[in-house]
Amino acid sequence: MTYRIAVVGIGKIARDQHLPCIAKNKKFELVAAVSRHGKVDGVANFESIAALKASKLKVDCVALCTPPAVRLAMARECLDAGWHLLIEKPPTPTVGELLAMEAHAKKKKRVLYATWHSRYNASVDEAKKLLKGKHVDFLRVTWKEDVDKWHPGQAWIWQPGGFGVFDPGINALSIVTKILPEAIFVEGATIEVPSNAATPIGADIRFKRGDGAEADLSAVFDWRQKTGETWEIEVGTRDGLRLHLKNGGSVLVVNGKTVREAVLHEYEDIYAKFARLLKAKKSDVDPSPLQLVSDCFMLGKPVVVAGV
Amino acid sequence: MTYRIAVVGIGKIARDQHLPCIAKNKKFELVAAVSRHGKVDGVANFESIAALKASKLKVDCVALCTPPAVRLAMARECLDAGWHLLIEKPPTPTVGELLAMEAHAKKKKRVLYATWHSRYNASVDEAKKLLKGKHVDFLRVTWKEDVDKWHPGQAWIWQPGGFGVFDPGINALSIVTKILPEAIFVEGATIEVPSNAATPIGADIRFKRGDGAEADLSAVFDWRQKTGETWEIEVGTRDGLRLHLKNGGSVLVVNGKTVREAVLHEYEDIYAKFARLLKAKKSDVDPSPLQLVSDCFMLGKPVVVAGV
CATH class of the missing domain: 3.40.50.720 (NAD(P)-binding Rossmann-like Domain)
Structure with a gap:
């Protein structure tokens, strides 16, 4: 059909x-x-x-x-x-x-x-598989890019509901919520909002585990990086496994060794999946990345920075 | 038992x-x-x-x-x-x-x-009944009190997760989410955060209907009112009904006429209900007031104001 x-x-x-x-x-x-x-x-x-x-x-x-x-x-x-x-x-x-x-x-x-396009990637699937059943006690997300390169002239990003730097940042969180074996929660954040905008240009987030166990979990989002993109996620587990997703999640390094460099065909995968969902008459809605972003705002201390 | x-x-x-x-x-x-x-x-x-x-x-x-x-x-x-x-x-x-x-x-x-203690009130139940099946196109929530009177010396209210003025404000929203016949959504907000705090001391919120129909829906929360408390919710419907909940939801005025002045026994009702839930082995968890607060932060433009 x-x-x-x-x-x-x-x-x-x-x-x-x-x-x-x-x-x-x-x-x-x-x-x-x-x-x-x-x-x-x-x-x-x-x-x-x-x-x-x-x-x-x-x-x-x-x-x-x-x-x-x-x-x-x-x-x-x-x-x-x-x-x-x-x-x-x-x-x-x-x-x-x-x-x-x-x-x-x-x-x-x-x-x-x-849809969450950043979830469609062989390296992301592999990371999820490797983390299954593990106790994660380290997470560092670094998601930095140039807003003027990726959103040229788009005023809506600075309006309420435009997300600001959480528009790219939520891509990282859509990967994190896919690969981690257990949910994480926001503990606190600093949210940098330009004086003439309603949405953030930078964010620094601390997460926590739900069971209260000690863990070093954080993310930094920045839209002011002028040269190149830094889209990286590092995950560490109690038993010493260390994963490093680079280049937006397409390259997977395990304990220092590159094990996969995936070709990106995110939107191709999205439409293939949409056809399957339509055939099966099934919906697919996961609010968890949006929930984490929402929780960042909830617990974030806002800091007003220079206008854009 | x-x-x-x-x-x-x-x-x-x-x-x-x-x-x-x-x-x-x-x-x-x-x-x-x-x-x-x-x-x-x-x-x-x-x-x-x-x-x-x-x-x-x-x-x-x-x-x-x-x-x-x-x-x-x-x-x-x-x-x-x-x-x-x-x-x-x-x-x-x-x-x-x-x-x-x-x-x-x-x-x-x-x-x-x-628990949401402000929901336990005969006037609130009556308001819910009167609004059933109606098209709400007007809402004005005014929730103002003195933080020093109600939270003397409580430092946690200014820490991440302490809610600030949303600690009393969420009481109003717990009533709103109980009585309105359809969910409302945050459209935008201004969130006033003291320079030395992580949580707001004031908030000005605009809501919208989910069907896109025109409506005038708003809330103002303020913790800087030094004299007395203003805890009021006004609701208007397309067919001309006008409800006014005063004194934290205990007094109900319908089209200008006071129809009920309820006695407050919120926590008594909460423990009576807890006993019923325990007997029935049933949980009662409604995230909707917290969701609305979270959405206010999400869409709010933060403004830094004088320290506390």
């Missing part, structure tokens, strides 16, 4: 990833694009979900690629129209909205797939 | 509410107190949960009244010892910890009762 898909929100991530991956995947046929500004050649274009619905065009599912702050109402419109739904990460501005979206999809008996 | 109860954390709230209400309720017998500093006359006193456990004293359940930041590990200790658990509000510093605590109680087949 081929699924007739519409992409809603024709911005950077839709053009960079979703449209090319849909074009490559034989299980999907792009039938429409919905955007107030962007247009996609060769398919029907609409300015709103309401207009797409009114057109009576046959649609099976929608990839929702708008910024998170406007997604809940749009997701409800799509689900009410009977369409299954794939959403970009981060799924929603708040966990409350994600749980409401999940409940609405369930009520409407539609598939909801909340 | 009489339940043998221990109180853990002998601070202000334990002495003001828990100990007197346990003394009044024939279903409970206080058998122990656990605290590093506080002592309770006439019962066994211990400095730690481990010491209580080691004493082999027979305990059925525990009321955990320590500050929220240290509760998860303590709750696990209690549940692992086979004791049922009642916890003060706010339950935990983060939603992540509450969900973990709930999962642990379930695994250990113990009752977990996360």
